[in-house]
Amino acid sequence: xxxxLAEKVWDAHVVRRAEGEPDLLYIDLHLVHEVTSxxxxxxxxxxxxxxxxPDLTLATEDHNVPTFDIDKPIADPISRAxxxxxxxxxxxxxxxxxxxxxxxxxxxxxxxxxxGLTQPGMTVVCGDSHTSTHGAFGALAFGIGxxxxxxxxxxxxxxxxxxxxxxIEIDGPLPAGVTAKDVILRVIVEIGTGGGQGYVLEYxxxxxxxxxxxxxxxxxxxxxxxxxxxxxxxxxxxxxxYLEGRERAPQGDExxxxxxxxxxxxxxxDAVFDxxxxxxxxxxxPFVTWGTNPxxxxxxxxxxxxxxxxxxxxxxxxxxxxxxxxxxxxxxxMKDIPVDxxxxxxxxxxRIEDLRAxxxxxxxxxxxxxxxxLVVPGSVRVRLAxxxxxxxxxxxxxxxxxxxxxxxxxxxxxADKVAPGKRSASTSNRNFEGRxxxxxxxHLVSPQVAAATAVVGRLASPADLDALVDA
Amino acid sequence: MEKFTVHTGxxxxxxRSNVDTDQIIPAEYLKRITRHxxxxxxxxxxxxxxxxxxxxxxxxxxxxxxxxxDFGTGSSREHAVWALQDYGFKxxxxxxxxxxxxxxxxxxxxxxxxxxxxxxxxLWAAIEADPELxxxxxxxxxQVRAGDLVAPFEVDDYVRWRLLEGLDDIGLTLxxxxxxxxxxxxxxAFKPVTA
Numbered sequence: 001x002x003x004x005l006a007e008k009v010w011d012a013h014v015v016r017r018a019e020g021e022p023d024l025l026y027i028d029l030h031l032v033h034e035v036t037s038x039x040x041x042x043x044x045x046x047x048x049x050x051x052x053x054p055d056l057t058l059a060t061e062d063h064n065v066p067t068f069d070i071d072k073p074i075a076d077p078i079s080r081a082x083x084x085x086x087x088x089x090x091x092x093x094x095x096x097x098x099x100x101x102x103x104x105x106x107x108x109x110x111x112x113x114x115x116g117l118t119q120p121g122m123t124v125v126c127g128d129s130h131t132s133t134h135g136a137f138g139a140l141a142f143g144i145g146x147x148x149x150x151x152x153x154x155x156x157x158x159x160x161x162x163x164x165x166x167x168i169e170i171d172g173p174l175p176a177g178v179t180a181k182d183v184i185l186r187v188i189v190e191i192g193t194g195g196g197q198g199y200v201l202e203y204x205x206x207x208x209x210x211x212x213x214x215x216x217x218x219x220x221x222x223x224x225x226x227x228x229x230x231x232x233x234x235x236x237x238x239x240x241x242y243l244e245g246r247e248r249a250p251q252g253d254e255x256x257x258x259x260x261x262x263x264x265x266x267x268x269x270d271a272v273f274d275x276x277x278x279x280x281x282x283x284x285x286p287f288v289t290w291g292t293n294p295x296x297x298x299x300x301x302x303x304x305x306x307x308x309x310x311x312x313x314x315x316x317x318x319x320x321x322x323x324x325x326x327x328x329x330x331x332x333x334m335k336d337i338p339v340d341x342x343x344x345x346x347x348x349x350x351r352i353e354d355l356r357a358x359x360x361x362x363x364x365x366x367x368x369x370x371x372x373x374l375v376v377p378g379s380v381r382v383r384l385a386x387x388x389x390x391x392x393x394x395x396x397x398x399x400x401x402x403x404x405x406x407x408x409x410x411x412x413x414x415a416d417k418v419a420p421g422k423r424s425a426s427t428s429n430r431n432f433e434g435r436x437x438x439x440x441x442x443h444l445v446s447p448q449v450a451a452a453t454a455v456v457g458r459l460a461s462p463a464d465l466d467a468l469v470d471a
Numbered sequence: 472m473e474k475f476t477v478h479t480g481x482x483x484x485x486x487r488s489n490v491d492t493d494q495i496i497p498a499e500y501l502k503r504i505t506r507h508x509x510x511x512x513x514x515x516x517x518x519x520x521x522x523x524x525x526x527x528x529x530x531x532x533x534x535x536x537x538x539x540x541d542f543g544t545g546s547s548r549e550h551a552v553w554a555l556q557d558y559g560f561k562x563x564x565x566x567x568x569x570x571x572x573x574x575x576x577x578x579x580x581x582x583x584x585x586x587x588x589x590x591x592x593x594l595w596a597a598i599e600a601d602p603e604l605x606x607x608x609x610x611x612x613x614q615v616r617a618g619d620l621v622a623p624f625e626v627d628d629y630v631r632w633r634l635l636e637g638l639d640d641i642g643l644t645l646x647x648x649x650x651x652x653x654x655x656x657x658x659x660a661f662k663p664v665t666a
Contacts, residue, residue: 015654016647022629024647026654028662036548038504047641052651058665064502078502085504096666117663129547129571145549145575147640155644157651161627193489194541194567227544229570250661258661293489293544314488314540314588321487411498411546430545432493434516 002268004165005234006200009140009265013123015157022159028122028139030152031108032059032095034086035413036127040150041089051093052156058117059090059097062107063413067376067403070100079414093153106379106405109133109347113217114381116246120235120262125152130347130429132223135232136216137239138265140200142229164274166191166199166228167267170207172281177463179357180215181349181427181446183207184222185287185297190277193295196228199275202267203233207281213242214353221348222429225294234266286461288334289431289444291322296431298334300449300461306330325433326441327421334459337443341424342373342400342454343436344447346410349427350378352385354447359391361451361462362398368457373400374416376408400454412437425453472580474637478561479607480534482617483524484595490538491545492572496554498546509554529602536563537594537606543572543583552579562608564615564624566591577630578640584608584624586615593620610634 003011016024030053037059044051051057064079074080083100090097098104104111109130112118118134124141125131127149134141148158168187201223208216216233223231240259243249250258267273289297290304296319298305307323307330310316323330328337344350344358355377367373375395377383383405386392392402409416410428412435418424420439427450428435431442443459452460456468500512517523524530536555542565543551552575555563563581566588576583597618598604606617608624610631615622626634633640644651 016650020628024644024650026651026658028658029665035501039506039549042504042506043641049641055664055666063498076502082502082504117665119663122662127547127549129545143547143571145547145552145571145578147549147575147578151641151644154641155648155651156655157644159629159640159644161629193544194569197567197570224545224571227541227569248663248665250663254661257659261659261661293491295489317486318488411493413498413501430491430493432491432545434497435493438497438499438516 002271004267004271004273005138005202005265006140006165006232009121009123012121022161024157025123025160027125027152027156027158028056029112029117029124030057031112031124031126032057032149033062033108033128034082035063036146037089037149038082038085039146040153041093043150044153049154051095051153054094056156057095057153059086059095060105060108060111061086061100063407063411065100065406066414067406067408067416070404103380106381107347107350107407109221110350110378110382113137114379116243116249119243119249120239121265125158129224130221132229132231133217133221133347135220135223135230136213138232138235140230140232143224164199166196166201166275166277167273168201168203169276169278170203170205170281171278172206173210174207174281174284177286177461178284179446179448180211180218182284182287184219185289185294185444186279186284188222188226188294189297190279191226193225193293194227196223196226199228201226201228201231203231208233209236212353213238214351217351218348222294225429235262286446286449288449288459290326290328290334291319292325292431292433294429294431294444296322300334300459302334304328304330304332304334335464336458338458339425339453340371340422341418342371342450343409343424343426343428344374344450345376345378345408346428347378348429349447350376350382352382354427355382355386355391358447358451359394361448361455361465362400363394365398365455367399367454371454371457373454374403374409375400376403377405379405409436411435425450425459472637472639475580475582475610475634477607477609477611478534479605480561481532481603482535482537482594482598482606483530483533484598485524485536485538486595488539489541489544492543492548492551493545495551496548501548501550506553507557509550510557513554513558534559534561535606535608536560537591537598538563538565539591540565540567540588541569543569547571549575549579552576552581556581564591564594577633580634582608582610582626582634584615584626586622586624590615590622
């Protein structure tokens with residue numbers, strides 16, 4: 001029997017296999033940030049252990065960093081201490097670091113791919129659940145906890161139990177106006193927030209093959225929101241074209257050797273997935289969340305569901321609690337929901353294509369009165385690229401705020417927060433209670449829907465804007 | 472790591488599904504650079520509500536958490552495990568756990584015991600009727616016992632062995648340093664480096 005892509009990558013990294021024990025897997029790339037690493041470095045120090053492979057480790061500052069006044073010391077002393085701890089640890093253990101102020105600083109999951117560090121067939125880990133992003137290249141990439149961060153720092157390996165495999169087939173071409181974000185939000189509703197537990201997802205089908213690398217990253221990024229630690233997409237010409245010429249991609253003869261290996265990284269025709277989920281692309285449309293977990297989503301054209309719509313009493317109870325927290329009435333059309341804040345950015349939707357898509361909607365239009373719109377590029381490179389194209393001017397002309405790179409309002413660890421009781425449309429990945437600040441209410445959306453929502457002041461798609469003009 | 476064999480303590484009924492790690496410990500508490508001192512951060516947003524079950528004085532001193540399905544979803548933050556442990560929890564019982572949270576728990580010595588949802592429902596009813604009820608979680612026998620209730624729980628064999636022995640993963644892995652070096656010697660030259 002053939003192997004799935006995920007099984008091929010796994011098997012190529014087994015350092016040690018023994019009966020009754022997890023496999024010991026080699027880790028090709030370990031990304032590090034300030035929040036989940038200080039206790040791991042402390043552990044190394046206490047045990048007198050070095051970092052085994054600093055040359056396979058890369059640190060950057062993203063979760064905590066301010067998105068304005070970045071040339072000044074970080075105002076929040078606790079955030080500053082955490083960032084300084086990362087810098088000191090990187091220096092002590094010889095780990096390369098891109099600090100605030102560097103042109104390579106940014107969200108860890110934007111930095112790795114743009115350098116060409118994330119490549120097909122690799123194992124990639126980071127103390128961050130959205131490490132699944134890197135699966136877009138056909139890498140086996142997953143989030144780990146701080147104990148595992150310490151383990152990888154010390155040994156460059158992880159003991160791991162085999163996973164099951166799930167194919168997510170998106171058949172047919174995507175309808176016009178449907179983005180990668182809409183696809184993944186719908187997939188999460190289909191599988192449920194726990195449905196992917198114990199699985200690695202492989203996204204397949206015509207709709208996936210047609211996506212750019214950045215769109216594929218958006219899809220793989222949110223695999224964890226369906227409970228799956230990792231999600232991946234087989235590498236193809238789109239992948240190779242993205243990587244070729246990037247500074248950390250193979251060069252010269254090594255490029256040819258790498259590509260010929262990468263071409264083998266596909267699921268064999270006779271491989272069997274443990275589970276297959278099929279979605280007809282023709283049924284997809286702009287998708288948004290209404291509740292407090294990413295599995296509570298509906299088409300933008302639909303209405304807020306009622307707890308009575310759910311047969312499972314656990315789901316019905318969760319819906320009741322979510323409606324109460326979100327301050328929503330069942331039956332309200334999603335497009336009637338007004339928002340206070342719009343956030344465009346994050347490791348899900350903070351790349352240049354996302355910003356171009358949002359700018360296209362903002363061009364010649366204005367943010368609605370009373371709405372705060374924040375645009376935060378995923379990395380300094382993305383910021384500079386956007387500025388070179390004049391996108392910053394488009395955002396500012398529309399009345400949106402143009403900021404520096406970081407995780408920002410996705411998790412509100414820095415000063416960028418949604419105010420208590422206020423409602424946001426956000427291109428980020430989690431609509432959990434209080435995620436964007438204590439008491440914040442989040443609707444997850446695509447960059448296009450975020451921008452249109454900022455203009456209208458209620459949840460809206462770009463098509464709604466055209467309708468407004470026509471009316 | 473401390474060994475875990477049998478734990479007996481009073482239990483907290485948390486009647487919620489999809490308790491994500493942002494609820495267990497909000498991001499604003501993740502800036503600390505130590506491994507301890509997170510007890511006040513546990514369920515911080517919910518604890519501001521006086522009617523939240525953890526604020527009920529009848530449940531003071533609990534050490535077993537009985538939660539709804541999909542406990543620990545979302546962020547990989549191990550601080551969620553530390554916050555539960557700092558507060559005094561030794562065990563979480565649920566019918567479904569998120570993978571990363573469960574892995575983190577095993578590393579840190581917090582037992583995540585997987586039980587059927589009807590066991591969760593029975594335990595909720597029993598500990599709500601009698602908050603003094605003692606719940607025993609027996610890792611040797613893989614069994615939960617509370618009053619008349621006796622139910623099996625699932626835990627990964629390897630995690631169970633490590634918890635019973637109180638073993639440190641890194642030390643175990645470094646016993647195989649020769650295997651790691653041998654693997655490294657045959658890695659393809661085209662694999663990237665960061666510096």
